[in-house]
Amino acid sequence: MAATATRTHFRVAIVGAGFSGLCMSIRLLEEGIRDFVVVERADEVGGTWRDNTYPGCQCDIPSALYSFSFAPNPNWSRFYPLQEEIREYLRECAQRFGVMPYIRFGHEVNEAEWDEDRHRWRLQTSGGEITADVLVGGMGGLSNPSVPTIEGLDQFEGTLFHSSHWDWDHDLAGDRVGVIGTGASAVQFIPMVQPQVGHMTVFQRTPSWVMPDPDRPVTELERTLWRRLPITQRLLRSVLYGFFEATVVTTIVNKRLSSLLERVARRHLEEQVPDPVLRAKLTPKYTLGCKRITLSNTYYPAMSAPNVEVITESIERVTPGGVLTADGVEHELDTIILGTGFKVHDNPAFSRVRGRDGKTLREAWGGSPRAYLGTTISGFPNLFLLVGPNSAGGFNSIIFTTESHVNYAIAALRTMAKRGARVAEVRRSVYDRWARETDRRLANSVWNEGGCQSWYLDANGRNGVWWPGFMAGLWLRTRRFNPAEYELRPA
Ligand code: NAP
Numbered sequence: 001m002a003a004t005a006t007r008t009h010f011r012v013a014i015v016g017a018g019f020s021g022l023c024m025s026i027r028l029l030e031e032g033i034r035d036f037v038v039v040e041r042a043d044e045v046g047g048t049w050r051d052n053t054y055p056g057c058q059c060d061i062p063s064a065l066y067s068f069s070f071a072p073n074p075n076w077s078r079f080y081p082l083q084e085e086i087r088e089y090l091r092e093c094a095q096r097f098g099v100m101p102y103i104r105f106g107h108e109v110n111e112a113e114w115d116e117d118r119h120r121w122r123l124q125t126s127g128g129e130i131t132a133d134v135l136v137g138g139m140g141g142l143s144n145p146s147v148p149t150i151e152g153l154d155q156f157e158g159t160l161f162h163s164s165h166w167d168w169d170h171d172l173a174g175d176r177v178g179v180i181g182t183g184a185s186a187v188q189f190i191p192m193v194q195p196q197v198g199h200m201t202v203f204q205r206t207p208s209w210v211m212p213d214p215d216r217p218v219t220e221l222e223r224t225l226w227r228r229l230p231i232t233q234r235l236l237r238s239v240l241y242g243f244f245e246a247t248v249v250t251t252i253v254n255k256r257l258s259s260l261l262e263r264v265a266r267r268h269l270e271e272q273v274p275d276p277v278l279r280a281k282l283t284p285k286y287t288l289g290c291k292r293i294t295l296s297n298t299y300y301p302a303m304s305a306p307n308v309e310v311i312t313e314s315i316e317r318v319t320p321g322g323v324l325t326a327d328g329v330e331h332e333l334d335t336i337i338l339g340t341g342f343k344v345h346d347n348p349a350f351s352r353v354r355g356r357d358g359k360t361l362r363e364a365w366g367g368s369p370r371a372y373l374g375t376t377i378s379g380f381p382n383l384f385l386l387v388g389p390n391s392a393g394g395f396n397s398i399i400f401t402t403e404s405h406v407n408y409a410i411a412a413l414r415t416m417a418k419r420g421a422r423v424a425e426v427r428r429s430v431y432d433r434w435a436r437e438t439d440r441r442l443a444n445s446v447w448n449e450g451g452c453q454s455w456y457l458d459a460n461g462r463n464g465v466w467w468p469g470f471m472a473g474l475w476l477r478t479r480r481f482n483p484a485e486y487e488l489r490p491a
Pocket of ligand 1: 060150185
């Protein structure tokens with residue numbers, strides 16, 4: 001029963017056709033549930049890996065781990081997957097598992113409201129209204145670019161774009177380019193752009209910790225082995241999982257241990273940046289891990305190139321011809337590239353989802369998103385967020401969380417069907433207790449106490465991003481759906 005354009009009611013509606021939405025769709029089909037629809041605002045699958053096309057875009061989790069457990073890919077060209085390859089992998093999975101007929105492309109959800117009388121979600125989309133018994137949010141945290149509120153930005157007369165919407169029609173050759181931001185995205189695109197441009201001015205507020213990049217091409221021998229003996233790739237996946245799981249020791253258990261990794265990063269900086277003035281500018285003053293650790297062998301050489309200037313003075317405002325910094329210097333520019341990240345805690349989707357008592361997620365959360373096990377929310381019946389608040393795993397693969405949450409949603413659907421329940425809503429006491437437990441377990445983590453300001457902390461200073469422990473714990477707790485933790489209401 002594919003989602004033909006005429007149908008308007010479904011058992012399940014999934015928002016987004018990125019990793020999460022596709023995973024949920026595949027598992028529903030496996031479960032024999034065909035009464036579902038995927039609403040996707042773009043005209044292609046892929047989510048953040050479709051949108052972020054900036055030069056050098058690559059995942060910092062190895063390819064053997066950054067893929068669905070049920071769809072290993074022996075064809076990766078590199079140890080760490082490139083953006084185009086991940087996008088292609090997702091396209092292939094959508095085709096191979098028969099998800100495409102269920103997706104309505106070009107459908108943006110403008111509002112999703114719980115209808116308490118009819119026990120269903122009512123979605124107003126750009127392509128019309130649809131209703132569903134269960135709503136699954138696969139919107140992703142890194143889907144809406146954050147454009148900084150810098151005075152004059154809208155009056156800049158040159159070319160301006162964000163890293164997640166790269167302007168490929170604009171030729172950067174010979175340009176005077178300004179880059180605002182030095183996070184994970186900028187660390188990847190700066191080395192690719194620097195050789196093309198006339199001059200590059202990098203406006204750095206906080207330096208990133210940069211580790212040596214172990215990436216390399218996958219050899220033909222490895223690919224053949226993975227094809228002929230798939231267990232070898234699965235073994236590699238398990239080893240990598242174990243390695244990343246172990247890093248929880250440095251983030252949550254004892255953040256002082258991250259000084260061991262800091263030593264490696266400092267040596268990398270010393271080897272690659274001989275100029276002591278520049279080196280001082282590029283040396284972070286917070287504990288490694290507090291912000292995303294980046295991997296690059298080309299970032300420091302690019303930042304040291306003669307056509308690059310690193311400005312640490314704060315930005316006063318943007319002028320029609322460039323950027324004025326606090327020291328009164330105007331930096332003349334033809335192009336500004338914003339590497340300023342994403343709206344994570346203030347995701348516009350949070351204002352569009354309205355629960356049982358008429359409040360939006362944003363209003364219910366008061367600036368601090370939270371969810372039971374990262375997926376269900378009191379006051380929002382029959383809603384499952386995939387990779388919701390506090391469910392990303394330290395340095396581990398986010399796909400692990402996606403699959404755990406999908407298992408949980410499927411288990412909930414099974415329980416509801418078995419018990420003849422129409423509505424499942426997490427009990428307030430369970431929801432509140434989980435938030436308290438999460439806060440307590442993260443209180444001394446490197447993200448909370450590492451001495452930095454990052455997007456992991458919301459406006460109230462709460463860490464709403466990371467799972468508070470080992471990922472095996474998330475897997476264990478989401479393997480089964482415990483009906484005692486929910487109010488189940490019949491039809
Ligand atoms: P980000 O990590 O949030 O970095 C944003 C950068 O912009 C920071 O350097 C920030 O400075 C700066 N900034 C923001 N507003 C500013 C302002 N008003 N004035 C000056 N500077 C400003 O964003 P991102 O680099 O796009 O990365 C986001 C996330 O995407 C990462 O954490 C990671 O999870 C993911 N990502 C992963 C990969 C990968 O797998 N390799 C690659 C790219 C992105 P402050 O630090 O001072 O706030």
